[in-house]
Amino acid sequence: MGGKTKIVPAVSIFFNARFMTTEELWQTVLAEIELSTDTISRANFVTWFRNTSIYSRENGRVTVAVPNGFTKEWLQNKYNKTILKILRGNDRSIKEVEYILNGSSLKPGSAPQGNIMRRPIPILTINEEGSGFKEITVDKETNLNPRYTFDSFVIGSFNELAHAASQAVIKNLGATYNPLFIYGGVGVGKTHLLQATGNGVLKIYPGLRVKYIPSEKFTEEVVTSIRNQTINKMKDWYADLDVLIIDDIQFIAGKEKTQEELFHVFNTLYQKNKQIIFSSDRPPKAIAAIEERLRSRFEGGMIADVGVPDFETRVVILRSKLQEKNISLPDDIVDFIASTVQKNIRELEGALNRVLAYWSVSQQQTTVQDLQKILKNLISPPKKNITPKKVLYSVAEFYDIAVKELVGQKRKKEVVRPRQIIMYLLRNELKSSYPFIGEVFGGKDHTTVIHACEKIGKEVAENESFNEELALIKQKIYDSA
Amino acid sequence: MKGFVLQENLKKTLLLIERIAGKNTQLPILENVLIKADKNNLQCVCTDLEVAIEVFCPAKIETAGMVCIPIKPLTGFIGNISNEKITLELKNNFLHISTKTHFASIKTFPPQDFPIIPKVKKENSFEVQEENFAYALQLIVGISSISDLKPEITGVLISAEKDTITCVATDSFRLAEKIITNPTQIKEKKSFILPLKTIHELIHVLQGRKGVMEIFIEPNQIFIEEIKTEEKNPKFTIISRIIEGEFPQYEQIIPQKHKTQIQFKKNDFVSAIKAASLFSSKIHEVTLLFQPNKKTYIISAENAELGKQTTTLEGQGSGEDAEIVFNWKFLLDGLQRIESPEIFFGSNGQSGPSVIRPVGDKNYLYVLMPIKNT
Numbered sequence: 023m024g025g026k027t028k029i030v031p032a033v034s035i036f037f038n039a040r041f042m043t044t045e046e047l048w049q050t051v052l053a054e055i056e057l058s059t060d061t062i063s064r065a066n067f068v069t070w071f072r073n074t075s076i077y078s079r080e081n082g083r084v085t086v087a088v089p090n091g092f093t094k095e096w097l098q099n100k101y102n103k104t105i106l107k108i109l110r111g112n113d114r115s116i117k118e119v120e121y122i123l124n125g126s127s128l129k130p131g132s133a134p135q136g137n138i139m140r141r142p143i144p145i146l147t148i149n150e151e152g153s154g155f156k157e158i159t160v161d162k163e164t165n166l167n168p169r170y171t172f173d174s175f176v177i178g179s180f181n182e183l184a185h186a187a188s189q190a191v192i193k194n195l196g197a198t199y200n201p202l203f204i205y206g207g208v209g210v211g212k213t214h215l216l217q218a219t220g221n222g223v224l225k226i227y228p229g230l231r232v233k234y235i236p237s238e239k240f241t242e243e244v245v246t247s248i249r250n251q252t253i254n255k256m257k258d259w260y261a262d263l264d265v266l267i268i269d270d271i272q273f274i275a276g277k278e279k280t281q282e283e284l285f286h287v288f289n290t291l292y293q294k295n296k297q298i299i300f301s302s303d304r305p306p307k308a309i310a311a312i313e314e315r316l317r318s319r320f321e322g323g324m325i326a327d328v329g330v331p332d333f334e335t336r337v338v339i340l341r342s343k344l345q346e347k348n349i350s351l352p353d354d355i356v357d358f359i360a361s362t363v364q365k366n367i368r369e370l371e372g373a374l375n376r377v378l379a380y381w382s383v384s385q386q387q388t389t390v391q392d393l394q395k396i397l398k399n400l401i402s403p404p405k406k407n408i409t410p411k412k413v414l415y416s417v418a419e420f421y422d423i424a425v426k427e428l429v430g431q432k433r434k435k436e437v438v439r440p441r442q443i444i445m446y447l448l449r450n451e452l453k454s455s456y457p458f459i460g461e462v463f464g465g466k467d468h469t470t471v472i473h474a475c476e477k478i479g480k481e482v483a484e485n486e487s488f489n490e491e492l493a494l495i496k497q498k499i500y501d502s503a
Numbered sequence: 504m505k506g507f508v509l510q511e512n513l514k515k516t517l518l519l520i521e522r523i524a525g526k527n528t529q530l531p532i533l534e535n536v537l538i539k540a541d542k543n544n545l546q547c548v549c550t551d552l553e554v555a556i557e558v559f560c561p562a563k564i565e566t567a568g569m570v571c572i573p574i575k576p577l578t579g580f581i582g583n584i585s586n587e588k589i590t591l592e593l594k595n596n597f598l599h600i601s602t603k604t605h606f607a608s609i610k611t612f613p614p615q616d617f618p619i620i621p622k623v624k625k626e627n628s629f630e631v632q633e634e635n636f637a638y639a640l641q642l643i644v645g646i647s648s649i650s651d652l653k654p655e656i657t658g659v660l661i662s663a664e665k666d667t668i669t670c671v672a673t674d675s676f677r678l679a680e681k682i683i684t685n686p687t688q689i690k691e692k693k694s695f696i697l698p699l700k701t702i703h704e705l706i707h708v709l710q711g712r713k714g715v716m717e718i719f720i721e722p723n724q725i726f727i728e729e730i731k732t733e734e735k736n737p738k739f740t741i742i743s744r745i746i747e748g749e750f751p752q753y754e755q756i757i758p759q760k761h762k763t764q765i766q767f768k769k770n771d772f773v774s775a776i777k778a779a780s781l782f783s784s785k786i787h788e789v790t791l792l793f794q795p796n797k798k799t800y801i802i803s804a805e806n807a808e809l810g811k812q813t814t815t816l817e818g819q820g821s822g823e824d825a826e827i828v829f830n831w832k833f834l835l836d837g838l839q840r841i842e843s844p845e846i847f848f849g850s851n852g853q854s855g856p857s858v859i860r861p862v863g864d865k866n867y868l869y870v871l872m873p874i875k876n877t
Contacts, residue, residue, distance in 0.1 A: 065531070069530045069552070090552060090724070091621030091744070092550065092552045094621060123724070
């Protein structure tokens with residue numbers, strides 16, 4: 023050989039090519055071939071190596087995808103030795119190279135897009151200015167509803183962090199916040215935000231592969247794939263995504279196989295810098311029964327919470343929904359609805375619909391007083407039907423302690439703490455008097471109760487995770503009511 | 504390499520393949536033809552890396568060999584000399600071409616630099632009559648999309664089943680479908696999308712041919728081989744990429760019912776549209792006002808700067824009244840390809856697709872959307 027200096031890109035010296043992604047490896051090969059001018063002229067290089075990529079690398083065999091039959095023949099016959107030599111120079115474990123046809127030759131100069139047949143094909147679409155056929159297909163692949171966009175998403179202080187994070191994700195897929203974990207209570211707009219992000223990505227990069235899937239569906243797919251022994255196919259399909267969005271991830275709690283598959287899919291996508299987005303009704307720490315390695319991965323990216331909308335934001339949401347429907351209501355009615363329904367945007371919309379129905383029936387004569395009656399049945403005041411007994415039982419269940427112990431005399435830490443929480447809840451939620459609470463616990467002194475409420479109150483103000491725990495307990499109580 | 508060939512044959516051969524060469528300026532070797540002298544043929548190949556055409560020119564070969572020379576000068580030279588016997592001889596990297604009166608010597612390129620033509624597995628094929636097929640392709644090739652946005656429709660869908668071959672082209676505003684019958688039965692349904700370029704070349708090659716060709720299909724490419732050639736034509740083979748992806752499910756677009764149905768004389772309809780086209784605006788709109796109950800059929804166009812124009816047509820129709828606006832170019836595209844004297848026009852109002860068909864011929868169909876009227 024002697025005498026010829028080979029120009030080797032610095033990357034291969036300091037990098038163990040076994041950990042290079044196939045894209046990086048192929049880039050290295052291309053760079054070396056391009057630079058060694060005695061092997062190939064510029065025009066030849068562009069013609070023969072354009073739109074090529076590594077399709078797979080396993081067991082020492084690299085399969086190169088080429089756009090057409092001519093390229094296949096050419097590379098196989100003229101460049102195979104060179105390509106193999108460069109590959110082996112970077113990764114000694116590669117022993118052979120083969121070539122397959124992969125039809126991504128359609129756009130000259132574009133990066134390989136993967137198998138085009140897997141993308142949804144819209145049937146002849148309508149051209150907005152002139153003539154055309156109607157778009158009939160629904161996006162079966164992405165599961166995204168075109169209704170949910172950032173345009174229809176109302177931003178308030180309760181969700182501006184999550185909103186900003188989602189926007190940042192779109193601008194910098196897989197780079198800034200990966201994974202993005204959005205959590206919040208029921209009906210606050212998590213799914214809207216997730217879907218808007220998906221739609222936003224597709225708007226800017228229509229060629230990307232985006233999939234939105236509720237976690238129960240994911241579990242279903244895992245189960246079906248295992249049953250039909252197509253689990254590898256499913257894994258490969260998910261590995262090909264550019265953006266994966268899973269809604270209500272808390273439901274994988276306790277589902278081991280689903281978690282395992284999610285773990286693998288997560289890793290594959292994460293290593294390729296592909297964007298992953300989750301939503302949940304609680305922070306990762308509060309999801310019981312999930313593997314630590316999954317939990318730590320959820321926490322490894324950006325966690326953004328969505329709170330409850332404040333009054334002003336609720337008014338804005340109502341107004342924007344009214345605008346969508348092209349109807350207008352007097353301001354005082356809108357304000358009343360916003361002040362009555364406080365937590366759940368879905369409930370808000372339901373209340374609005376109900377009011378609108380009455381509005382049209384009464385020929386627009388409804389007053390605020392009428393509204394009180396209309397909405398009373400819809401919105402159950404949160405304090406109704408909560409008894410001290412319910413609180414006791416819910417908290418006991420939550421901490422897995424017998425009610426008898428809670429009302430007993432034991433001063434063990436494990437018993438005292440739930441006891442104090444119950445006292446706090448009875449005081450704050452049911453507005454019971456201190457002596458009354460003392461009696462609930464079998465004649466404890468009211469000063470004990472005061473001390474408990476203060477202590478818990480302080481912790482609520484200072485400890486974020488305890489606050490969340492408390493919120494979960496409250497939800498449990500109200501749900502059982 | 505040394506051989507003898509008749510000018511007439513060589514000229515025919517070169518004219519078949521020279522169009523495809525030289526379309527790729529990146530790789531100069533593609534401006535050449537690769538000529539392989541073997542047995543009693545000169546196998547001449549040209550390619551642009553998406554399509555390759557190989558033609559077998561009958562010749563008397565003394566010494567076998569291979570040569571690679573620029574095709575345009577060769578074609579020009581051969582075209583200029585009279586019909587006599589030509590001697591081809593490779594000497595010192597020059598191809599000597601000589602007749603009794605003419606002589607040329609052209610510098611050659613290394614044949615190993617010429618792209619290697621892929622081989623296609625000879626399975627999964629069906630036979631087609633050349634004349635019929637070329638006719639069908641010609642009928643619909645202008646309807647395909649040229650834009651790259653949706654690659655699946657930048658070609659023609661060829662679908663072969665039982666004893667029919669269906670060719671469909673669309674650019675998402677209009678769609679044309681032509682069905683031809685095939686003498687040989689096709690066992691399993693086969694379909695692929697042929698890129699526009701290949702279709703143009705195929706039409707060019709098949710001109711005047713009445714033989715039979717066989718199409719072999721692979722997932723990314725097809726191979727066409729002429730299996731029944733007439734004496735006067737040199738045999739050809741074509742290998743071409745096909746477009747990956749799925750052609751849109753066009754069958755669902757074709758309306759089965761029409762709110763308005765009218766029959767016209769084709770020539771009258773065409774000339775009415777042509778007249779209106781002179782008065783249409785920048786977006787080429789012409790208005791069709793059809794009232795079957797009053798037996799009034801008017802085609803008109805109006806242009807603020809020029810004026811307006813109307814033509815009243817005679818026709819037989821039934822159904823609802825309709826006032827529809829169309830792009831006259833699209834209308835003519837569909838009409839002019841029809842050969843029967845009467846045409847059928849079915850419409851579903853301003854917002855639905857309209858259909859134009861030749862009366863008495865079920866094998867051609869043109870679907871067109873009106874211009875959206877805002």
